[in-house]
Each structure stands twice: as structure tokens, then as C-alpha cells.
Amino acid sequence: MTLDFDEGDELRALRAAVAELGGRYGQTYFLEQARSGGRTDALWAEVGKAGFLGVNLPEEYGGGGGGMVELSIVLEELGAAGCPLLMMVVSPAICGTVIGRFGTAEQKQRWLPSLADGSKTMGFAITEPDAGSNSHEITTVARRDGDEWVLRGQKVWISGVDQADALLVVGKMADSGKGTLRPALFVVPTDAPGLTAHRIPMEIISPEGQFQLFFDDVRLPGDALVGHPDQGIAQLFAGLNPERVMAAAYSLGVARLAMRKATEYARTRQVWGTPIGAHQGLAHPLAACQIEIELARLMTQKAAWLIDSGADAGTAANSAKYAAAEAAAHAVDQAIQTHGGNGLSQEYGVAALLAMSRVSRIAPVSREMILSFVAQHDLQLPRSY
Numbered sequence: 001m002t003l004d005f006d007e008g009d010e011l012r013a014l015r016a017a018v019a020e021l022g023g024r025y026g027q028t029y030f031l032e033q034a035r036s037g038g039r040t041d042a043l044w045a046e047v048g049k050a051g052f053l054g055v056n057l058p059e060e061y062g063g064g065g066g067g068m069v070e071l072s073i074v075l076e077e078l079g080a081a082g083c084p085l086l087m088m089v090v091s092p093a094i095c096g097t098v099i100g101r102f103g104t105a106e107q108k109q110r111w112l113p114s115l116a117d118g119s120k121t122m123g124f125a126i127t128e129p130d131a132g133s134n135s136h137e138i139t140t141v142a143r144r145d146g147d148e149w150v151l152r153g154q155k156v157w158i159s160g161v162d163q164a165d166a167l168l169v170v171g172k173m174a175d176s177g178k179g180t181l182r183p184a185l186f187v188v189p190t191d192a193p194g195l196t197a198h199r200i201p202m203e204i205i206s207p208e209g210q211f212q213l214f215f216d217d218v219r220l221p222g223d224a225l226v227g228h229p230d231q232g233i234a235q236l237f238a239g240l241n242p243e244r245v246m247a248a249a250y251s252l253g254v255a256r257l258a259m260r261k262a263t264e265y266a267r268t269r270q271v272w273g274t275p276i277g278a279h280q281g282l283a284h285p286l287a288a289c290q291i292e293i294e295l296a297r298l299m300t301q302k303a304a305w306l307i308d309s310g311a312d313a314g315t316a317a318n319s320a321k322y323a324a325a326e327a328a329a330h331a332v333d334q335a336i337q338t339h340g341g342n343g344l345s346q347e348y349g350v351a352a353l354l355a356m357s358r359v360s361r362i363a364p365v366s367r368e369m370i371l372s373f374v375a376q377h378d379l380q381l382p383r384s385y
């Protein structure tokens with residue numbers, strides 16, 4: 001008998017500590033930074049200093065020695081406190097995991113301690129304008145020139161480039177054929193000559209911007225390559241399941257925040273001499289949202305546990321991301337409805353969650369691509385593309 005759904009005292013203490021820290025900043029701080037073009041550096045630094053950013057990274061490199069179970073708890077609790085730090089999805093989860101597993105000793109030493117304590121941040125760049133969801137068609141090419149690599153191409157929708165010290169860029173080797181993804185991962189400093197970044201105007205109220213990037217023969221030292229180019233696919237996927245779990249945690253945090261606001265409001269607002277939450281027209285959809293959140297959370301925990309156990313987490317991580325994104329979209333929509341006109345005001349901070357709650361239906365992998373994955377891998381249905 002080993003099946004146990006109790007998180008245990010240590011994880012509960014982690015949740016409580018992160019919730020306390022996030023609560024000291026809260027949604028007001030987060031939205032103020034976002035709306036004024038400010039940054040959440042102070043929060044990021046404090047989360048890092050407390051050891052929460054690096055909970056998943058190896059202890060010998062300054063991390064907490066835990067895994068995705070711990071890291072996803074940190075992001076979920078920060079989100080529930082009103083501060084969903086999007087860069088946690090990429091910096092410690094994708095970049096930290098990939099460098100921790102496949103980096104050289106020197107790369108680990110250079111990056112992991114600073115990713116863990118938050119003194120450095122790393123973004124992740126795979127998406128390209130023409131390839132979109134079809135990463136096999138990426139055209140950013142790495143060419144060897146003596147001891148150096150030369151990177152040429154472009155990326156789009158890359159988050160937090162202005163906050164990041166470096167990016168983990170997915171390119172392909174110059175000798176790869178068209179349509180075959182032979183990915184190679186490079187650490188590229190954000191101030192590298194030849195790299196230009198343009199901020200994309202977005203409707204998401206969040207301090208992290210999205211950027212279009214141009215790599216115009218960016219020259220990189222030989223040791224910018226992470227891992228071995230012949231094992232690029234495995235190395236890339238080692239980072240993508242953690243990314244899905246963190247996207248799920250991001251959504252769960254947003255969903256919980258929306259539900260907290262909705263239920264507080266529904267308990268107190270009266271227009272017929274009774275709290276509006278007594279009307280089943282509001283109570284039932286809120287209860288349904290709560291069930292969806294709990295189900296998504298269970299799948300997120302399972303996916304995180306599978307990753308940490310070294311087991312195949314593909315279906316679980318995709319399912320968690322799908323379920324959490326749906327739960328967040330439904331919860332935010334219902335929270336707005338519950339607030340009536342106030343739902344669209346700035347004061348209540350509910351409509352502010354709208355675009356944010358839709359991000360996970362699109363990124364890092366869209367709802368449709370996940371459904372295709374499950375149809376193909378779990379239902380053995382033919383590929384559609």
C-alpha cells in the first residue's frame with residue numbers, strides 16, 4: 001500500500017511559506033508593476049533568496065534538491081496570492097532542468113547557483129513565426145565556424161527577454177534536413193552582438209513582456225552548446241514536460257485567485273436580501289469550477305511526481321496543462337460573471353486575469369496540439385498532420 005494523496009508536512013509548510021511571501025506582495029503590487037511598465041524584481045529576488053526559485057535544482061549547485069512537485073507548488077501558491085511569476089515556467093523549470101541534466105560541469109557551475117537564488121534569469125526560445133506549433137519546421141540555424149557557433153534566424157513570443165540574462169535557444173544544426181528537427185540548445189546572452197529584441201504589444205496584464213528576436217549571425221563560444229547535438233530531442237523534451245507542469249501550476253494559481261475573489265464576493269453581495277452566492281445560478285457554476293480545479297491539481301501533482309520519479313510523464317504533463325488551462329479559463333469567466341459590473345472594473349482585479357487565464361490554452365503548447373497528442377498516443381488514432 002503506497003498510494004498516498006497526502007502532501008505531507010514538508011510540502012504543506014512549503015505551500016504556507018510561499019503563500020505568506022506572495023501575500024505580502026499580492027495582486028495589487030503585481031498589477032501596479034504590470035500597468036506602470038515596472039518589474040517584479042523585488043519579488044523575484046525575495047523568492048530566490050528564500051530558496052523557492054531553486055527548489056528543484058541540485059543541492060550541490062545551490063538548489064533545494066527537490067523536483068517539479070516542489071517547484072509547481074511554489075508557482076501555484078504565488079499565483080493564488082496574486083503574483084503568477086511567468087518566468088518560473090522557463091528559468092528554473094526548463095533551463096534549470098536541461099542544464100542540470102545535460103550541461104557540462106562548468107555550465108552547471110556558471111548557471112545553476114544563480115538561477116537558483118534568482119540573481120540570474122534565463123528565458124527559453126523555441127517558437128518561430130513561420131513554424132508556429134510545428135517545431136519541426138524551425139529554421140534558426142547553428143553553423144560551426146572554427147571554435148565558435150554562428151546562430152542565424154528569428155523567434156517570436158519569447159517571454160521576459162528584457163528581464164533575462166540569457167536565453168536557452170533551440171536551433172537546428174546547419175546540416176539538418178528541412179522538416180527534421182535535430183535540435184541543438186544554445187545559451188545565448190541577451191546582450192550578444194547581433195541579437196535584437198522587439199517588444200510585442202500584448203493585452204496580457206503582466207510584467208513579463210513577449211518579444212520577437214532576430215539572430216543576425218550571433219557568434220557564440222563553443223561551450224554555448226548545451227549537451228550533445230545528437231541527443232537534442234531527448235534534451236529538449238527533458239525541459240518540455242516540466243514546462244507543461246509549470247504552465248499548469250500557473251493556471252491553477254490564477255484559477256484559485258479568481259475563485260477566492262468570486263466566493264468572497266458571492267458570500268457578501270446582496271441584491272434580493274440574500275447573498276448572491278445562495279442562488280444556484282451562481283453557486284453551481286462556482287462549485288463546478290472548484291471541482292475542475294481540484295481535478296486539474298491532482299493531475300498536475302501526478303505529472304510532477306512522474307517527472308521527479310524519472311517515469312514517462314508525457315500524457316500526464318499534457319493532460320495537467322490542458323485541464324488546468326480549462327479550469328482557469330472557466331474560473332476567471334465565472335468570477336467575472338459573479339461580480340456583475342464590478343467584474344469588469346479595475347478595482348476588483350478579476351477582468352485583469354482574463355488574458356492571463358487564456359495564455360495557457362495557447363502556450364507553451366496549444367489545447368489542440370495536446371488533444372492531438374492524446375488522440376494519437378493514448379487512443380491510437382491516426383495523426384492528422
Ligand SMILES: Cc1cc2nc3c(=O)[nH]c(=O)nc-3n(C[C@H](O)[C@H](O)[C@H](O)COP(=O)(O)OP(=O)(O)OC[C@H]3O[C@@H](n4cnc5c(N)ncnc54)[C@H](O)[C@@H]3O)c2cc1C
Pocket residue numbers: 090123124125126127128129131132133134156157158159160204210359362363364365366367368369372384385
Ligand atoms: C504569452 C505567451 C508567452 C509565450 N512565451 C514563449 C516563450 O517564452 N518561448 C517560446 O519559445 N514561445 C513562447 N510562446 C509561444 C507559444 O508557445 C506559441 O504561441 C504556441 O506554441 C502556439 O504557436 P503559434 O502562436 O504560432 O500558433 P499556431 O501554431 O499558428 O496555431 C494557431 C492555432 O492553430 C491551431 N493548430 C495548429 N496546428 C494544429 C493542428 N495540427 N491541429 C489542430 N489545430 C492546430 C493551434 O492550436 C492554434 O489554436 C508564448 C506565447 C504566448 C501567447
